[in-house]
Amino acid sequence: MQRRAAAIYFVLFLAIAAGSFGYITVVDAQRPEVDVQGQELTSDDTLRIGDRVYIASVSEGSGELAWTNQSAQASASLEHNSTATYQNQSWTVVIENRTDVSEFDLHEQLNVSAILANDPAVENETATFQGDEYVVYPANETSDRELVLLDEYLPAPETRTFAVGDEYEYVAEEDGQVNATVTNVTTSAAELTWTSPQENTISLSEGGNVTLGGTQYVAHFPDNSTVILSENVQGYLEDTRRQDYFTERKNGLWGVFIVSFGAAIVLLGAAYLPVKD
Numbered sequence: 001m002q003r004r005a006a007a008i009y010f011v012l013f014l015a016i017a018a019g020s021f022g023y024i025t026v027v028d029a030q031r032p033e034v035d036v037q038g039q040e041l042t043s044d045d046t047l048r049i050g051d052r053v054y055i056a057s058v059s060e061g062s063g064e065l066a067w068t069n070q071s072a073q074a075s076a077s078l079e080h081n082s083t084a085t086y087q088n089q090s091w092t093v094v095i096e097n098r099t100d101v102s103e104f105d106l107h108e109q110l111n112v113s114a115i116l117a118n119d120p121a122v123e124n125e126t127a128t129f130q131g132d133e134y135v136v137y138p139a140n141e142t143s144d145r146e147l148v149l150l151d152e153y154l155p156a157p158e159t160r161t162f163a164v165g166d167e168y169e170y171v172a173e174e175d176g177q178v179n180a181t182v183t184n185v186t187t188s189a190a191e192l193t194w195t196s197p198q199e200n201t202i203s204l205s206e207g208g209n210v211t212l213g214g215t216q217y218v219a220h221f222p223d224n225s226t227v228i229l230s231e232n233v234q235g236y237l238e239d240t241r242r243q244d245y246f247t248e249r250k251n252g253l254w255g256v257f258i259v260s261f262g263a264a265i266v267l268l269g270a271a272y273l274p275v276k277d
Contacts, residue, residue, distance in 0.1 A: 034220050034239040038230030047229075049213035054202075061221045063204040065212075074196035076170060076180070077189040083109065085171055086160070097187050102164050104182075104190045108157035115154065126150055168192055207240065209233065 039047055041056040047065070048054075054065040078084050080095040084106065091106035116124050116135070123136040127147060135153040137146035162168055162182050170180040170192050180192035202210055204219040204227055211217070217229040218236045230236060 034222075034236060036218070036220055036228060036230035036232045036236050036239070038217065038220075038228045038232070040226060040228050042226050047212075049215075052213065054212070056227065058204075058221075058225055058227050061206065061224045063219075063221075063227050065202040065204065065210075066199055067202075068197050068199050070195075070197045072196055072198040073193050074172065074175065075183075075191060075193045076172065077191055078104065079189045080104075080187065087169060091160070093190070095185065095187055095190065101187055102185055103161055104185055106160040106162070108159070110154055110157055112150070112154070122153075162190070170194065172196070204229075207236065 041047060041058065041063075043056060043058050043063075045056045046053055047056065052067055054067045057064050057066065078093045080093055082093050084091050084093050086106055090109040092109055094105040094107050095101060112126070113124070116122055116126070121137060123138055125136070127134045127136050129147065133150040134147040135150055137143070137148065139145040164182050164185055166182045168180045168182055169177060171177050172180075172194070175194070175196050178194040178196070180194040182190060183193045184191040202212075204210065206219065206221050208219050209216055210219065210229070212229075215231060216233060217231055218233045220228045220230060220236060222228060
């Protein structure tokens with residue numbers, strides 16, 4: 001009698017489990033889809049919004065939009081007494097210490113070693129005496145060895161003056177040589193600015209919101225290589241809510257299947273336990 005009752009309940013729970021599993025396979029094809037309209041993009045497609053052009057990159061269900069800011073500004077400072085490169089030469093930056101300063105000078109840095117080497121009348125090395133540096137004229141048949149102060153020997157260095165608004169050829173680390181503009185001068189430094197186009201990126205993810213040209217879009221990836229940018233943000237949210245509701249109910253059916261199938265196995269095993277007299 002015990003085994004007969006267990007067999008009946010086993011069949012009942014097995015039928016419930018089979019029905020739940022069968023219904024899951026049927027309703028799975030009825031899963032709600034996100035259905036929004038908008039700009040459909042794949043990798044390397046371009047999107048123009050206003051005066052800005054975006055280049056899309058899509059892969060594995062995510063992506064980004066890249067655009068170049070052609071009017072981006074970069075800046076640099078030339079500090080007082082620092083060394084600057086201008087027209088492939090080294091110069092010393094000199095700024096007057098006054099309240100209304102609006103310009104700065106570049107003083108040529110003379111190559112002392114090269115100047116001495118090119119003058120056969122002097123030695124190639126200077127001499128230091130009592131803290132001063134001298135150029136040495138060697139002794140010869142008609143004259144004795146002579147020392148001349150280095151500052152008196154060297155030619156006057158070339159000077160270039162730049163004021164606010166002037167153009168300055170500047171070598172930037174990332175942009176190379178650029179035509180910069182002197183935008184400000186203080187007693188400590190002169191500021192240069194120039195146009196430096198910069199690339200910017202905007203990340204795209206499923207359901208993520210992006211604002212382009214003042215309009216908000218939602219990103220949807222119907223497949224791994226395509227993204228749709230839709231203005232229908234509310235419609236997207238409603239579709240995902242329906243998907244969440246569907247998933248919740250489907251998970252409930254899986255729960256019924258697991259519990260029923262487990263109960264059937266337990267009952268079947270219990271029915272064949274030995275009976276103690």
